[in-house]
Amino acid sequence: MNSPQERNGGxxxxxxxxxxxxxxxLEDAIAVCGERGVRLTPVRRRVLEIIWQGxxxxxxxxxxxxxxxxxxxxxxxxxxxxxxxxxxxxxxxxLSSLNAFVGCSRPGHPGAGQFxxxxxxxxxxxxxxxxxxRAIERGxxxxxxxxxxxxVEISGLCPHCRGT
Amino acid sequence: MNSPQERNGGxxxxxxxxxxxxxxxLEDAIAVCGERGVRLTPVRRRVLEIIWQGxxxxxxxxxxxxxxxxxxxxxxxxxxxxxxxxxxxxxxxxLSSLNAFVGCSRPGHPGAGQFxxxxxxxxxxxxxxxxxxRAIERGxxxxxxxxxxxxVEISGLCPHCRGT
DNA sequence: TACCGTAACATTATGATATTACAAAACAGT
DNA sequence: ACTGTTTTGTAATATCATAATGTTACGGTA
Ligand SMILES: [Zn+2]
Ligand SMILES: [Zn+2]
Ligand SMILES: [Zn+2]
Ligand SMILES: [Zn+2]
Numbered sequence: 546m547n548s549p550q551e552r553n554g555g556x557x558x559x560x561x562x563x564x565x566x567x568x569x570x571l572e573d574a575i576a577v578c579g580e581r582g583v584r585l586t587p588v589r590r591r592v593l594e595i596i597w598q599g600x601x602x603x604x605x606x607x608x609x610x611x612x613x614x615x616x617x618x619x620x621x622x623x624x625x626x627x628x629x630x631x632x633x634x635x636x637x638x639x640l641s642s643l644n645a646f647v648g649c650s651r652p653g654h655p656g657a658g659q660f661x662x663x664x665x666x667x668x669x670x671x672x673x674x675x676x677x678x679r680a681i682e683r684g685x686x687x688x689x690x691x692x693x694x695x696x697v698e699i700s701g702l703c704p705h706c707r708g709t
Numbered sequence: 710m711n712s713p714q715e716r717n718g719g720x721x722x723x724x725x726x727x728x729x730x731x732x733x734x735l736e737d738a739i740a741v742c743g744e745r746g747v748r749l750t751p752v753r754r755r756v757l758e759i760i761w762q763g764x765x766x767x768x769x770x771x772x773x774x775x776x777x778x779x780x781x782x783x784x785x786x787x788x789x790x791x792x793x794x795x796x797x798x799x800x801x802x803x804l805s806s807l808n809a810f811v812g813c814s815r816p817g818h819p820g821a822g823q824f825x826x827x828x829x830x831x832x833x834x835x836x837x838x839x840x841x842x843r844a845i846e847r848g849x850x851x852x853x854x855x856x857x858x859x860x861v862e863i864s865g866l867c868p869h870c871r872g873t
Numbered sequence: 874t875a876c877c878g879t880a881a882c883a884t885t886a887t888g889a890t891a892t893t894a895c896a897a898a899a900c901a902g903t
Numbered sequence: 904a905c906t907g908t909t910t911t912g913t914a915a916t917a918t919c920a921t922a923a924t925g926t927t928a929c930g931g932t933a
Contacts, residue, residue: 555852584929586881605919620884625920630881641805642860644890644919659845661854672848680844681823681863684836688719689868690825696806696862699845704853748900750910769890784913789891808890808919 554650554671556661556703557600567597573652574636583634588619592627593648596637601667602645638671642698647671657695663703670703718814718835720825720867721764731761737816738800747798752783756791757812760801765831766809802835806862811835821859827867834867 557566574593578585585593595611596603605624612619628646631637635653637646640660649658650671659672677697685692721730738757742749749757759775760767773788792810795801799817801810804824813822814835823836841861849856 556854584880588882619882621920622884622922623882626882641862659848661849661852663854664857670852670854672852674844674848677841677844677848680838680841681861684823684838684841685825685863685865688825688834688836689871690720690827690834690863691866691871692863693828693865695864696860697845698805698860699849699854699856700859701849701857702855707853707855748909750899752911783911785891786893786913787911790911 554673556668556670556705559705563599566600567594570597570636570648570652574634577634577636577653581634583630588623589627589630592624593631593636596631596646597648600647600669602640602643602647602662602669604643604645608646640669640698641696642700657697659697660699661703662698662700663706664700665702665706665709668703668705718837720832720834720869723869727763730764731758734761734800734812734816738798741798741800741817745798747794752787753791753794756788757795757800760795760810761812764811764833766804766807766811766826766833768807768809772810804833804862805860806864821861823861824863825867826862826864827870828864829866829870829873832867832869 571590571594574585574590591612592608595608598611605621605628608628609619609621609624612624628637628639631646632639635655636649638649638658638660639646640662643662647660647669651658651673654673656673656678659674659677661670661672663669678695681695681697682692735754735758738749738754755776756772759772762775769785769788769792772792773783773785776783776788792801792803795810796803799819800813802813802822802824803810804826807826811824811833815822815837818837820837820842823838823841825834825836827833842859845859845861846856
């Protein structure tokens with residue numbers, strides 16, 4: 546099984562077929578979990594789908610609310626556990642500047658990614674930019690610091706909102 | 710009045726004279742507030758001092774606890790208001806990956822800075838690295854995104870901890 | 874099938890962080 | 904001192920996340 550390719554990392558047109566995004570994300574998730582011998586259980590799968598309802602970060606309690614509207618009313622730990630699983634498998638990312646979660650555009654990839662967050666429409670785009678990573682690595686090394694992880698979240702205006 | 714210079718941005722030796730750091734930070738804060746015609750009131754000043762007790766980020770409730778041990782027992786809004794003031798004046802930074810606040814090494818400077826956070830000892834160092842900023846700007850521009858602000862928080866090991 | 878061990882999930886409660894709304898006090902300019 | 908503005912106090916509440924404990928579902932074994 547070949548690894549999933551980058552998908553939906555950038556900003557997409559408003560009228561793109563979002564069903565395809567969700568379907569591709571699920572397909573990738575099934576593949577990644579299959580390769581690793583971990584289980585994409587119904588709760589985990591449903592949480593991933595809910596996150597992929599849009600290209601915008603969703604808070605844990607917003608996910609809870611969606612689940613509550615489906616007969617099923619789990620408590621916070623259920624959602625957080627599913628999120629932790631998805632984070633561990635690299636299927637979603639956590640955005641600490643928003644306390645929210647977004648689907649990963651390159652499921653299972655190594656590295657933390659960088660995020661562009663539109664303050665106008667709430668849309669997020671994921672970068673995995675080697676130039677940024679290299680600059681960070683270099684800046685840290687100059688202070689004698691060894692990087693383990695990074696959070697890069699850039700807020701501003703997406704291409705759709707910058708014009709209006 | 711000349712603007713404060715960069716101070717204490719990097720990792721300092723364990724035995725540096727930290728009283729100097731605090732004194733310099735307060736001096737800079739007084740200068741910045743004086744130039745701008747805003748008031749560094751006793752609460753704001755004290756919160757800034759508490760944050761500068763060390764080179765490690767402090768949570769709002771940790772600050773509250775210190776204040777409580779001083780006869781004076783303010784409620785959360787008092788601390789959050791002081792923090793908001795200090796953030797606005799560029800005297801402290803908020804680290805969203807830690808939900809904590811740290812003194813700014815270049816009081817009043819423009820830009821968001823980048824932070825190195827040691828997971829072993831909790832120490833933070835601030836960078837204002839034009840290379841990182843340029844890389845981010847370029848990566849964002851390639852997606853048609855206009856940057857307004859950024860959060861760059863790098864976790865890993867500081868020079869003191871990497872050896873042990 | 875019955876058994877066991879592990880992984881996943883449910884439930885309750887609580888911890889940690891942050892904000893709203895309104896009242897009182899301190900301050901600055903007159 | 905009078906007045907409008909800024910700052911602080913206080914109580915309640917919202918929001919985000921985890922601890923602690925017990926139960927259920929699943930997969931392997933005999
Ligand atoms: Zn990703
Ligand atoms: Zn937008
Ligand atoms: Zn700074
Ligand atoms: Zn350290």
